[in-house]
Amino acid sequence: xxxxxxxxxxxxxxxxxxxxxxxxxxxxxxxxxxxxxxxxxxxxxxxxxxxxxxxxxxxxxxxxxxxxxxxxxxxxxxxxxxxxxxxxxxxxxxxxxxxxxxxxxxxxxxxxxxxxxxxxxxxxxxxxxxxxxxxxxxxxxxxxxxxxxxxxxxxxxxxxxxxxxxxxxxxxxxxxxxxxxxxxxxxxxxxxxxxxxxxxxxxxxxxxxxxxxxxxxxxxxxxxxxxxxxxxxxxxxxxxxxxxxxxxxxxxxxxxxxxxxxxxxxxxxxxxxxxxxxxxxxxxxxxxxxxxxxxxxxxxxx
Amino acid sequence: xxxxxxxxxxxxxxxxxxxxxxxxxxxxxxxxxxxxxxxxxxxxxxxxxxxxxxxxxxxxxxxxxxxxxxxxxxxxxxxxxxxxxxxxxxxxxxxxxxxxxxxxxxxxxxxxxxxxxxxxxxxxxxxxxxxxxxxxxxxxxxxxxxxxxxxxxxxxxxxxxxxxxxxxxxxxxxxxxxxxxxxxxxxxxxxxxxxxxxxxxxxxxxxxxxxxx
Numbered sequence: 001x002x003x004x005x006x007x008x009x010x011x012x013x014x015x016x017x018x019x020x021x022x023x024x025x026x027x028x029x030x031x032x033x034x035x036x037x038x039x040x041x042x043x044x045x046x047x048x049x050x051x052x053x054x055x056x057x058x059x060x061x062x063x064x065x066x067x068x069x070x071x072x073x074x075x076x077x078x079x080x081x082x083x084x085x086x087x088x089x090x091x092x093x094x095x096x097x098x099x100x101x102x103x104x105x106x107x108x109x110x111x112x113x114x115x116x117x118x119x120x121x122x123x124x125x126x127x128x129x130x131x132x133x134x135x136x137x138x139x140x141x142x143x144x145x146x147x148x149x150x151x152x153x154x155x156x157x158x159x160x161x162x163x164x165x166x167x168x169x170x171x172x173x174x175x176x177x178x179x180x181x182x183x184x185x186x187x188x189x190x191x192x193x194x195x196x197x198x199x200x201x202x203x204x205x206x207x208x209x210x211x212x213x214x215x216x217x218x219x220x221x222x223x224x225x226x227x228x229x230x231x232x233x234x235x236x237x238x239x240x241x242x243x244x245x246x247x248x249x250x251x252x253x254x255x256x257x258x259x260x261x262x263x264x265x266x267x268x269x270x271x272x273x274x275x276x277x278x279x280x281x282x283x284x285x286x287x288x289x290x291x292x293x294x295x296x297x298x299x300x301x302x
Numbered sequence: 303x304x305x306x307x308x309x310x311x312x313x314x315x316x317x318x319x320x321x322x323x324x325x326x327x328x329x330x331x332x333x334x335x336x337x338x339x340x341x342x343x344x345x346x347x348x349x350x351x352x353x354x355x356x357x358x359x360x361x362x363x364x365x366x367x368x369x370x371x372x373x374x375x376x377x378x379x380x381x382x383x384x385x386x387x388x389x390x391x392x393x394x395x396x397x398x399x400x401x402x403x404x405x406x407x408x409x410x411x412x413x414x415x416x417x418x419x420x421x422x423x424x425x426x427x428x429x430x431x432x433x434x435x436x437x438x439x440x441x442x443x444x445x446x447x448x449x450x451x452x453x454x455x456x457x458x459x460x461x462x463x464x465x466x467x468x469x470x471x472x473x474x475x476x477x478x479x480x481x482x483x484x485x486x487x488x489x490x491x492x493x494x495x496x497x498x499x500x501x502x503x504x505x506x507x508x509x510x511x512x513x514x515x
């Protein structure tokens with residue numbers, strides 16, 4: 001019974017805390033620009049408003065338009081359940097669960113892209129094509145980062161991999177994973193969440209034809225994904241396993257807040273990159289993770 | 303001691319990749335200048351005890367590579383009125399990947415070399431090989447004369463890094479001679495860049511292959 005209760009608490013924590021992150025990012029952006037900005041809880045209001053609306057679908061759209069976001073949301077929440085929360089560990093932990101994490105993230109992306117292409121308009125396909133072509137590089141970086149963590153700790157279980165720090169390559173890994181976070185969540189140097197210009201939007205183009213509850217599910221899924229990556233970056237860099245339980249939890253929360261504020265600052269201080277420059281930055285992120293892997297490998301051999 | 307040394311050489315190797323990946327001329331020049339300063343700090347760090355000769359080499363290297371040569375290049379760039387965008391023969395992503403492969407290959411190769419035991423644990427040899435390789439990529443893969451100069455200077459940084467293995471056997475005269483040669487070389491290149499710009503209205507070295515009456 002206790003494990004069931006723990007699962008429910010954990011699920012509630014992830015689902016309720018996730019929409020806070022985009023709010024914090026927007027607040028930081030507003031503060032940097034000298035505006036008051038929307039309230040931190042804005043996404044909660046948006047979600048409840050969208051949930052009450054009806055779905056508008058084009059006559060050409062297929063049922064995939066609704067099914068895609070739903071499957072993607074379930075995959076993201078399942079990935080969140082796998083990720084250990086500092087001392088509490090993951091809800092589910094087995095050998096090789098890290099592969100399932102990567103696969104679930106990929107499945108979520110596939111379903112979002114699929115739903116975008118089922119909308120019966122050109123924008124969805126355009127956004128999906130861009131999203132997937134950048135994902136090729138950012139997924140390579142993510143997998144290399146996970147490989148380096150695995151080599152560093154000699155473990156293929158997320159609990160074991162993320163409880164220690166990543167050793168001498170921690171700085172490289174932090175920079176690489178932060179780049180991956182920005183790319184995967186369509187934040188500024190890669191994509192502007194505020195733009196609705198058809199020449200440049202990526203994630204927004206995929207979500208353009210969705211309305212009502214499916215759009216709410218997409219927005220909530222995106223915030224869960226941001227929280228997943230923020231937790232992943234924090235746990236990859238901080239040696240949480242060596243701290244007492246309460247301190248580790250506090251450190252994790254502080255680090256997630258730090259990453260979120262960092263995203264907001266990057267967003268207000270940098271302009272977004274030209275399309276043809278994006279592969280260069282993603283390749284640099286991949287190389288950072290690759291060199292972290294080499295450091296972990298050499299350090300382990302010594 | 304080895305830790306700081308390896309950190310500095312690691313920084314120099316990172317700057318190599320930065321120079322390969324940056325698409326603006328000033329940032330390539332800046333990466334090269336910072337690399338010069340980092341390499342100038344190295345001889346001071348390597349020595350366990352303070353040595354006037356070594357400190358002098360370090361200070362002069364920092365002054366020449368970090369200040370004099372970059373300012374000469376910037377002046378040449380201002381005088382010749384070049385646009386700051388670099389158009390590469392080898393694209394940025396391929397050259398970045400090439401540089402990374404070269405860096406990894408340099409580390410692997412240095413493992414196989416029969417080095418002295420005091421040099422085996424350091425990154426001196428891999429760093430120098432990686433810098434030389436990066437210099438080659440910049441020399442071959444860039445169109446503008448100024449970025450080719452930067453490639454040449456990064457290549458020289460690699461050779462300097464290799465020379466640090468023999469820091470006690472090389473007299474000060476040789477070191478200062480090399481630095482002087484380098485400065486004069488960059489000075490001359492600055493003048494040549496200006497002449498090329500006047501004669502061809504561009505610094506594109508591809509145009510230099512055609513003969514004119």
